Amino acid sequence: MSTSFADRLRSVPDDALATLLQLRPDLVVPVPADLSALALRAQSRVSVARALDGLDRFMLQILDAARLTRDPETGLTSAAAVLSLALTPPAAVDRAAVRAALDRLRDLFLLYGPEDELAVADAVDEVCPPYPAGLGRPAAELGPQAAELCAEPARLRRAVLAAPPAARKILDRLAAGPPIGTLPAESLRTAAPGGRTGDAAARPAAGGGSLEPGPGDPGGNGGTPPGAGGSAASGGDAASGGDAGAASHGGPGAAPGDGGGAVRWLVEHGLLVPVPDPGTSPGDTAVELPREVGLLLRRDTGPLGPLRATPPEPAAAPREPKAVDSAGAGQTMEAVRYVEALLTALGAEPAPVLRAGGIGVRELRRLARATGLDEAVAALLLEVATAAGLAGEADLPGATTTRAGADQQILPTPFYETWRAEPLAHRWEILARAWLTMTRQPGMVGQRDDRDRPITPLSGEVERAGAPAARRVVLGVLAELAPGAAPDEDEALELVAWRMPRRSRGRERAYREVLAEAANLGVTGLGALTSYGRLLLADPAEERRAADDDPLGVRAASTALPGYTSPAVRALDALLPSPVDHFLVQADLSVVVPGPPEPALAAELDTVAEPESAGGASVHRVTAGSLRRALDAGYAAEDLHGLFRRRSRTPVPQTLTYLIDDVARKHGGLRVGAAGAYLRSDDEALLAEALADRRLAVLSLRRLAPTVLVSPYQVARLLTALRDAGYAPVPEDATGAAVLTRPRPSRAPVRALMAARAPDPLAAPKLSRPRVLGVIEQMRRGEAAARAARRAPDPVRTGNGARPAARHTHSQALAVLQQAVRDKSLVWVGYVDAHGGTTSRLVRPVSIGAGYLRAEDERTDMLHTFALHRITAAVLD
Structure with missing residues (x-):
């Protein structure tokens, strides 16, 4: 921990600390004991990485500007230096935008200190890539030849202009970032330090010496310009298309028309510098582009690359908000209906669970055919219904093991009956909230796992802890647009990449799946976020709990009362047609x-x-x-x-x-009972017809009396066979009374139905201002107690590394306390707590009697009671 960072936290007012804790609520979970603990946590890698994950591309570029402009000796920069670098032509941003980004970084304490002595939090360099904005280190740190070249700007420009086409392509790639490339070591074998060549200079490099992007900078902080991404094609491929006639530029070395020759030319002229890089493969070497060369090559885009202070605007024309809501409302009705049809099909014929977990491909196809859905949509709705607690696993009758996937089947749960009785808008909200929070990625269904086996619904391979965050990111970006704005997939991904570049890298497929799932569930309509979808993203209870005028969450408790309807349900219900009670x-x-x-x-x-x-x-x-x-x-x-x-x-x-x-x-003309089963009727001709019916031959019916037939099979099978043959039998009990009941559907037990949900890392609890100020007061009291303990006199000092002094006798301590009561003065009291530990407090004694000391702690305004036999020392302050 940096001492200056902790001192800075101690010196800032409570309002600045409150802003920090509201922007970074992870710092108060749990509440730090004092400001030193807060400073230590605020500079940890995990907390800094979480804060950086919430920054957009522009703020990350401004942070890179602060890292680039630091003084090599002091490690400090200034707001003026950052503004000067960010506003260097041809930057197309205004001063106010850069200033706002700087203020935000200072509120987050990623930058701290006065404006003329800004410091970057220590963990920022550990979490971010080592090359800010995709630029290499200064030439003075790389080697004398590069430093000599870059010290003369005119000479540097002439060297860059003199670069052959193949070499210039390599420079442009590395200038876009990252500035590190790797190539086989033999490609530089002819290049000696200082630019001279060895005896083998006339021989072409073996294998062409293709230049590959280096591992140094994966673009982790989002500062790399768009399109760079560290994925430059090999220099050898580019060089192979170069002009072989450019050999005159290469000096005595191999012709720069090949890849190795181009790199050798750049190394010999000081435009690239070989550097040790532990990330390269054995036998390969790394080269780095000096910062001055990169800045020169970025003269058309600016030193930080293209700067954009606002997110890109979608090119598509905005939709009419009413049309968006109408389309989304129609899709919500379809989603609810299909979920109901899916669960009805499961209730009629449960899906067996595979031993490896989940249901098989054949069962998914059966459910898709039964409901008329695409398999991918059927898998999505099945996963959502399970996450919402509408479906679950149940043991088969007679199962002999409780192992997952053995003798189990997927069935609707009892909650499904309750859900069906709810209004349509409320039913949809249950599904949508389950989708938002479930740690499942239904888009994985149908893909292949590591062992080339298909991934099935409800299996463990679909589990993805980052799924809720991905949904929040995509829908949050859509919510920031104007109502009716409908970007296509590529535009939406571009918005996500600008809004959260650190989180979006490598997750493009997952984000595309989120857009498709949101459309299928009716969260979006015509490609735009619906009005009730915006309300769905905001948790009303959390918003009320975070309100400054309701710090205790009294109004938030009303959201849990029976009959409460969320704003999303009310908005959707106004769009849906009114339920009808007739046909x-x-x-x-x-x-x-x-x-x-x-x-x-x-x-x-x-x-x-x-x-x-x-x-x-x-x-x-x-x-x-x-x-x-x-x-x-x-x-x-x-x-x-x-x-x-x-x-x-x-x-x-x-x-x-x-x-x-x-x-x-005709109904009830036949009566069925248990004999195995019997069949009786007053209509002898009807019984004769059933006895002669070949379709019923499998029942082995035989006549006991003119009005009675019996079968060795059970009642259920007899009823099913008769109904399938077109008869209308009715079961009866032992008294002969007809048993007319609705069949009771099978249901799965309720067992940890919400286990698939996880807290959303992007939806951190919002802290109200009064609550934050209370936390700050508690930390300041802890800071005062720690400071007081450090200056406590030896006889009462706690044993935290301090040398214990001789303790006072009990009579001496009692005399000091009696004097403090008379003079109403402060006194340091050392005592042994209930756990046997020695501690101390600075208190003002109030009274002594009945074997106890009663004293007031001025820092906390609390009255403490000490047993006199536990007091070890007392010293006046």
Whole structure:
């Protein structure tokens, strides 16, 4: 820890410390004991890296400017030096933008100190690449030849202009950053220190000597200009296309038309310097471009590369916000409907869990076909439903092991029934919030793992701890745009790369998947973030808890009360069509629902009709099979007549009335019981028909009486076979009463359904100003206590490395305390705590009696009680 950094924290006012803690809330988890501990934590690699991850490209470039302008001796820079470098022509940013970035870096304490003596936090150099802005070290640090060349600007310009085409291409690549390249050692074997060549100079370098980008600067801090990225093509490839006639520029060495010749020419003329680099492969060597050469080559873009103080504007024309919300609302209805259809299919036929975890490819295809979804979308909705607690794993009956993936299946959970009864907007919010927070990356499904096996849904290979952060990054960037702004994928990735360059590198595929998933779930519409999607990103409870006028979170507690509706749900509910409690029955027995049905109406339609089409207005059809299903669930004929009369806004067709009566008349003509199972009926002809039916031969029916048949199979199989053959049997109990109940669906137990969720590292809890000021007060008290302990006299000093002095006798300590009570003076008290440790306090005694000392601590305004037999010493302050 830098002493000056800790001293700077001690000297700043509370408002500056409060700003630091609000911008970097990780510094107070847990609360530091004092300001020294805060300074140590603020300069740690982890905390600095987290602070840098939240900076945009422009602020990282300004931080690079501060690193570049540091004085070699003092290590300090100034605001004027940073402004001078950042505003060097042809920079296209204004002074106010640079000043704002500097102020932000100082608020974060990545830069600290007065403006004329700014220091860079120590861990910044450890976390960031060693080459600020993609520029190399000064020539004076690399070698005398390069230093001599760069000391004369005119000579340096002539050397760069004289570079052959192949060598100039290498210079341009390294000038864009990073400034390090590697090439086989034999390519420079002919180049001796100082620019002279050896005997082998006339021989061409073996293998061409291709120049590869070096490992020194992966562009980690985002300061490298766009497009550089450290991925320059090999110099040999570029050099091979050079002009062989340029050999006259190469002196006595090999012709610079080949790759090795071009590099040798640059080394011989001091424009590149061989440097030791532990990152190179054995037998290879590294070369570095001096900073002065890089700055000269960047004369068209500026020393820091292209500067942009604001994010790039999307080229696409903005959408109408109302159209965006309408499109997104329509997709939310589809997402909820498809999740319900997916879970219904799972309830009818559960998906077995593989021994390796997850469900198989065949099961995913079955579910996709059953719901009419693409496999990728089906995998997404299945993962989201599981994360929301709507589906889970259940042990098969008779399972002999509890090992994951063995004798288990995926089923809907009991929460699914509760979810179905909620309003549509609330159902969607449960899914969307589960998607935002789940540590799963559904886009991985269908890819191959390390062993070339397909990655399946709900398997461990889909787990990605950074998935919530990726979603927050992408949606946060879209939220910063104006309502209706709809960038395409490439523009969105460019915005993310500008907004958080350190986090975006290497995550382009994951960000594209986030955009596709957001569109499928209705978080975005027509490529733009919806209004309710913006509200979804903001946690209302957290916002209220962080409000300065509600430091105790009293109003935030209202969000947990029953009946509370979040702003996102209210906004979406206003966009969705109102739920309807009726339908329109057509003459062809089709039932049209002119809007999203209420939960009660939807449950009735699931029982009495077959769905045909869905959307804003869904269509169902009444069939003999659906009516038999309703009768099996406990409806009577009169109940069905009453349901259609009550719910239909059109006259009930006579054909539907006849169909209900006809199906009800046949329903229950056969009775099934357990014998294995028996089949009885008062209609002997009907029993004879069943006995002669070849489709029922597998049941091994035989007649016991004119009205009774028996089968060795159980009741469930007998009922299924009869219904499949077109009969309408009804089960009965031992008393002969008909058993008319709705089948109870299988459900998975609720077992750690939310385990797949993880805290979002980008959604750090916001700290209100009063709370932060309270933390600062606590740290200042700790600082005062630590300072007081350091200046405590020897008889009461705690044993933290200090030499213990002879203790006072108990009578001496008691006399000092009695005198302090009379004089109301401060006194240092040394005592043994309950754990046997020796400590000390500076207090003002109030009273002595009953074996106790009562004294007030002026720093904390607290009254302490000390047992007299535990006091070891007392010294007046």
